[in-house]
Amino acid sequence: MTKKMVTAASYGMVTAFALIIAVAIVLATLFKFTSLDEFSIGELPMLIISFCALFIGGIIAGAKMREKGLFIGASTGFSYSLLIYLILFLGYDRPLGWDQYLTILVNIIVTGMGGIIGVNLSGASKKR
Template sequence: MIEAKKLGGAVLFGTVTIFVIAIAASLIFSLLLRFTSLTESSISLFITIVSFLALFIGGFMSGGKGKTKGWMLGGSTGILYTLFVFLFQYLGLDSSPSSEQLIYHGCYILTAMMGGVLGVNLSGGNPQEN
């Protein structure tokens, strides 16, 4: 029971980290779009890179906080993030996810898993449980 609470807290911590990075990046990109001559299509690659980086960092943070089962913590963090995004899109915007979004989110989950494994290994967790 205590381990489940610890792992759940680590996943929540990683997910909150992802949303904090996403909100900060959204603010920066929106200011760049507003006050420069940049267009959304010209920075779409940077937005994608920052998205993957945010998921990696979130997985890393959850793995580092949980100190065990990095692939599971990172994957759970990515799944929770994806669930929030799709629920917001479906319930708030009345829009279903596209096949392109499903592919992106599958890659996001894998990226968060890699971050979780690295987070456990760099935090001094048990490498046999990754």
């Protein structure tokens, strides 16, 4: 990977993490000041929030790279998933199961689609 690819993937990952942290702060505030708790929300909305953040991160990575949107998006999604699951495996002693493998695959697909859209939004095709 070239320096430009690493930079673009890093921008996408930082964007995804920033969005997830922002949503986590909002949810923590809701949990603190309302009767809402983690168990009443469930796992599906958290996955949807994660996929939305990754999609936006893919758009940012693709716009930064301005070419090879699918590749840079998929690389961003894979790097994000690798980091998250390394933390889960090493920090929380939680082995990977089929549901995690499926989540990693969907992360890569969603971020790759975001990368494709990001390249097209960046105006790379207008330069030709």
